[in-house]
Amino acid sequence: MSTPTAIAKPPRDWSAWALGFASLLIYAFLYLPIIVVVLYSFSATKVNAWPIQGYTLDWYRELRGDTEIRNAIGLSVRLGLVAALSSLVLGTLGALALDRYRFPFKPGIRFLIVLPITLPGIVTGIALLAFFSLTDRPLAQWTIQLFGLSFPIPLIVAHITFSITLVLSTVAARLFQLPSSLGEASADLGATPWRTFRRVTLPLIFPAMLSGAILAFTLSFDEVVVSLFLKGRDNTLPLLIWGRLRLGLSPEINAAATVITAVSLVGIVTSTVLLGRTFRSGGPGNE
Amino acid sequence: MSEPVSGESGAPVGPGPPSVELTSVYKDYGTTRAVDGVSLQVQQGEFLTLLGPSGCGKTTTLRMIGGFEFPTAGSVAINGEIMGNRPPYRRPVNTVFQNYALFPHMTVGQNVGYGLEMAGVPKTERQRRVGEALELVRLPQVEHRKPAQLSGGQQQRIALARALINRPQVLLLDEPLGALDLKLRKAMQLELKGLNREVGITFVYVTHDQDEALTMSDRIAVMNAGKILQLGDPREIYEHPRSRFVADFIGETNMLSGALERIEGEIATIAISGVGEIRVPAGRDRTSAISGELADVIIRPERMTLHHLADLLEERDGENRLDGAIADAIYLGTHTQYLVRFADGQTATVHVQNSGGREDDFMVGDPASVGFPIESAALLDER
Numbered sequence: 001m002s003t004p005t006a007i008a009k010p011p012r013d014w015s016a017w018a019l020g021f022a023s024l025l026i027y028a029f030l031y032l033p034i035i036v037v038v039l040y041s042f043s044a045t046k047v048n049a050w051p052i053q054g055y056t057l058d059w060y061r062e063l064r065g066d067t068e069i070r071n072a073i074g075l076s077v078r079l080g081l082v083a084a085l086s087s088l089v090l091g092t093l094g095a096l097a098l099d100r101y102r103f104p105f106k107p108g109i110r111f112l113i114v115l116p117i118t119l120p121g122i123v124t125g126i127a128l129l130a131f132f133s134l135t136d137r138p139l140a141q142w143t144i145q146l147f148g149l150s151f152p153i154p155l156i157v158a159h160i161t162f163s164i165t166l167v168l169s170t171v172a173a174r175l176f177q178l179p180s181s182l183g184e185a186s187a188d189l190g191a192t193p194w195r196t197f198r199r200v201t202l203p204l205i206f207p208a209m210l211s212g213a214i215l216a217f218t219l220s221f222d223e224v225v226v227s228l229f230l231k232g233r234d235n236t237l238p239l240l241i242w243g244r245l246r247l248g249l250s251p252e253i254n255a256a257a258t259v260i261t262a263v264s265l266v267g268i269v270t271s272t273v274l275l276g277r278t279f280r281s282g283g284p285g286n287e
Numbered sequence: 288m289s290e291p292v293s294g295e296s297g298a299p300v301g302p303g304p305p306s307v308e309l310t311s312v313y314k315d316y317g318t319t320r321a322v323d324g325v326s327l328q329v330q331q332g333e334f335l336t337l338l339g340p341s342g343c344g345k346t347t348t349l350r351m352i353g354g355f356e357f358p359t360a361g362s363v364a365i366n367g368e369i370m371g372n373r374p375p376y377r378r379p380v381n382t383v384f385q386n387y388a389l390f391p392h393m394t395v396g397q398n399v400g401y402g403l404e405m406a407g408v409p410k411t412e413r414q415r416r417v418g419e420a421l422e423l424v425r426l427p428q429v430e431h432r433k434p435a436q437l438s439g440g441q442q443q444r445i446a447l448a449r450a451l452i453n454r455p456q457v458l459l460l461d462e463p464l465g466a467l468d469l470k471l472r473k474a475m476q477l478e479l480k481g482l483n484r485e486v487g488i489t490f491v492y493v494t495h496d497q498d499e500a501l502t503m504s505d506r507i508a509v510m511n512a513g514k515i516l517q518l519g520d521p522r523e524i525y526e527h528p529r530s531r532f533v534a535d536f537i538g539e540t541n542m543l544s545g546a547l548e549r550i551e552g553e554i555a556t557i558a559i560s561g562v563g564e565i566r567v568p569a570g571r572d573r574t575s576a577i578s579g580e581l582a583d584v585i586i587r588p589e590r591m592t593l594h595h596l597a598d599l600l601e602e603r604d605g606e607n608r609l610d611g612a613i614a615d616a617i618y619l620g621t622h623t624q625y626l627v628r629f630a631d632g633q634t635a636t637v638h639v640q641n642s643g644g645r646e647d648d649f650m651v652g653d654p655a656s657v658g659f660p661i662e663s664a665a666l667l668d669e670r
Contacts, residue, residue: 181385181386182390184384184388185382185389185390186401187376188376188381189376189401189402189449189450189453190402190405191376191401199401
């Protein structure tokens, strides 16, 4: 300190410690159970017990050998990809329409698109179930076979309903943030609307589109409630785990849960990083 | 380039059709009328400024020339060709936007070359012309940077280079200097004016800054409430505003009100009761004017002089004198600003250059006589 006068230190008393401790407790509350499941999945004993006696990768080997689980993972991945890709297209188109055009009932329409994600899954599930029951075809027969893979239409429709919201919201937020003068400048410099979209709009919203789609995939991958109502013949991974839980917790279930957690984690982190990068660069004013 | 000849309406008349011609243009948004019957001709190579407060319709007018908005009624023609509903990408104009609107995901070079790319110019020629354009705005070294890495002033120049590279017939500028600090703004004003002379492109410039308008423009159109109130060269607008609004909007101004007494030839005499008479150029034809009609006279503070009452003998022909008393004096460095109050309560602000000596100073309460040449006063057309 160069000044002779005493400078008051910022208050770093018990309140800061208390805050830190409380935060730690909350994080522990949120993440300890997950960490425990992950640890148990490597546990050498068949029964979940603490402390863990030894570590093994056996349960993951077993997982790989379990055709039921492999099929369930396959279905979950297919479902997630179809939902994410469909909502990528539909959500982006919807966001562009909301951003560019003025039409009657626009706020209402916007609300209706965002609604499915706020609806309890049980409501969406019952509603879609009622809808598909209108046809005389049982749910199990609504599955399409393509390239030797099954695509259950009710589940796909259900997952698209909430996936659209995710893509639409992120893309709409990005579009809202982009100054309209960018599109005008492009047109001013001789670009047709299509070329403006391809050279200016699309590159600027693409990370947001991708972020929304990855998030959609992630949510679809571990969705339980809606899927429970609409599942046909085949189980998704979360549904299979749910079913097996009736037989009690097994280390293999822990391994499957860990796989889901890992997929979710990677998805959410990628999505967040993409989005953060998008919104930091190329905001209005281009600072 | 030949010097344009002044036409009857004060508009310079060049060869060929006007660069931009607006004919009775209206623009309504719902029940609001943003542009209210604007007619305007801009000549080839001219620097024309649309000047007015925010919401006066100047930007909307510019956007209708650019094709971002279409008139509710009336027509926009560029080089004699009626534009109708032609979109921006089929108009021979380019725009410098208020926030520059540089594409953040492209390098400076890609931004500047965008117009050429859209026009299908081959890559090698494109690169050469991008280099030239960057040279023109004196930023050749930033080609590979992203816009976000440039300062505001640099971004502004890149926006300019990007708009000029297509060699448009008309360049539209929407308050392009608004975001820059004062010093940079002054420098850019001169640069823009120089560029206008150099490249011979017609500039239509929108601003709310009167200094900017006076500095750069060949002609200024002062707008308010969707209408052009006065169109003329900077001197005309400044020295002979035709309405109170124009006088107020451009520079400091004094207004004295009185009764029209008589018109003799080109000179109108206005009586200010209890103070005296002032003579002003009658301006336009006023044969319909009625004696005794209320009249407003505008005089710029720096055109007024301040005298001690004893100096009255010096009164010259062609000068007005009004006696009053100093109500306020503010020392402002280069000059002192005096407020003079006349017997009827009207006031005038007078700027007196400071000479360094103190003997000419007036004190508050001193009687003083305000003088101004007849031709420095302007009679307003409307009240």
